[in-house]
Amino acid sequence: MKFYGIFREGSKVNQVICAVLINLPVLAYGASIGWMSPMSLLLQSDHSPKGIPLTDAEVSYMASAPYLVCIVFDLVMAYVGDKVGRKLALMLLSMALATSWIILLCSFETWALIFARSLVGVTMAGCFVNCPVYTKEISDATIRGALGCLVVLFQTTGNLFLYIIGDLLSYRTTLWICLALPTIHMVVFVFMPESPSYLVKKGRIEEATKALAWLRCRSASDMKVQEEIQLIMKEQNNDKSVNKFFLKNIFTDQILLKAFQIAMVVTLAREVCGAIPVLNFAGDIFTLASKDGGLVLSPNQQAMLLGAVQVIGSILASSVVERSGRKPLLFVTSLISGLSMCLLGSWFLLRDYEIHAPSWLPLMTLCICIFCDASGLQPISIVLTGEIFSYKYRGIVMGVAMALASVSDFLQLLFFKPLAKTVGIHVSFFFFGIVCLLTSLYVIVVIPETKTRCLEDIYEDLKKNKTNEDKTPIEIKDEITRF
Incomplete structure (x- = not known):
């Protein structure tokens, strides 16, 4: 070809x-x-x-x-x-x-x-x-x-x-x-073309080879194409030897369980980073921010500003993820998002005590939160979940992760405002901030780098990372300084 x-x-x-x-x-x-x-x-x-x-x-x-x-x-x-x-x-x-x-x-x-x-x-x-x-x-x-x-x-x-x-x-x-x-x-x-992995699963090797050759702009007989087809076949052959009950496999295999835990943690961290309620409270925050600063935006203009921030963040993610790697980008955005949420919580706390705080601060923290969500927490959690599972588990784990995300979003939309009125909105944002800060620590200690790596190498890291749970605070600090 x-x-x-x-x-x-x-x-x-x-x-x-x-x-x-x-x-x-x-x-x-x-x-x-x-x-x-x-x-x-x-x-x-x-x-x-x-x-x-x-x-x-x-x-x-x-x-x-x-x-x-x-x-x-x-x-x-x-x-x-x-x-x-x-x-x-x-x-x-x-x-x-x-x-x-x-x-x-x-x-x-x-x-x-x-x-x-x-x-x-x-x-x-x-x-x-x-x-x-x-x-x-x-x-x-x-x-x-x-x-x-x-x-x-x-x-x-x-x-x-x-x-x-x-x-x-x-x-x-x-x-x-x-x-x-x-x-x-x-x-x-x-x-x-159909996914080469799906075609291999169905035994349509010739179609899979042609699809992969087109995707790679190479001949179907090219050695690199053949090697990649063999790698897909090897991955799926390994899956055939395990039990058909996905959840049983995941909870009985220590490496699969670790990968599943990572997928669930990054999914929940993404949904509970504060972006959902921040977007929900955007109108209130913009109104408060405009009182002293003269910034008056209509609801549609507010939405456009937040939309523009999200697009800029997602463009950044697509541009730097292959240079920075998954782990550093997820760590940095989790850390910054956590600090911005704590800062926003502090602003609301100061307002409750009638202590003057800059009116531009909530606007700035809101934009930072949305930017971090779009540039790291959302895309990297999705990419990571897809990269740490073989074909057999990839679809169903992604489905479970997104179902968990949907439940989380629904509950936040349902209960956030009543809880904020009961315990104070600053408590809610401090909670989101702590979740993000704990996520950044989890990224350093547990999550392996998956950039350009095959599944076998990633799972080797997961085996080694099991010992990280016993690391001392000094060893964890040394890991963080590498970034």
């Missing part, structure tokens, strides 16, 4: 093209989440396209429905991806989202609005289960981290895109643009 077009042999451009198209549903999903910000304001206004304003209860159901559906479909989409393939699973995601937009275009009935938003939960689940796994399986080891970070970059870009067009364009025009995104994906993605 000598056709490479304008691409030189061994070029990574086909992998980039494929990864971009794999993550196009994430862009569409990000737009669907961002849609709620400007459109809920419009639908509740006197100029509502429905004719009468929506109630707070109706908007609350619309906002929370995707998260409830996502809890179940995190596991469903992991199963679907393993059974029918990554490619078809992605096509189903776009189909679900396209259906959601069509319903919104056709009806203003309350049940239709809530059902349409519920379908977003299907896409939400698949985007964070299937897209990272698919991206990992088509990527060369030297760029899989950068391509793995695209999932967060595309989500945040989709959010910002909708914040902007939702503020500028009409209700129906915005819906038509949103419908175009998953539709284009379904048409274009037909031409992309």
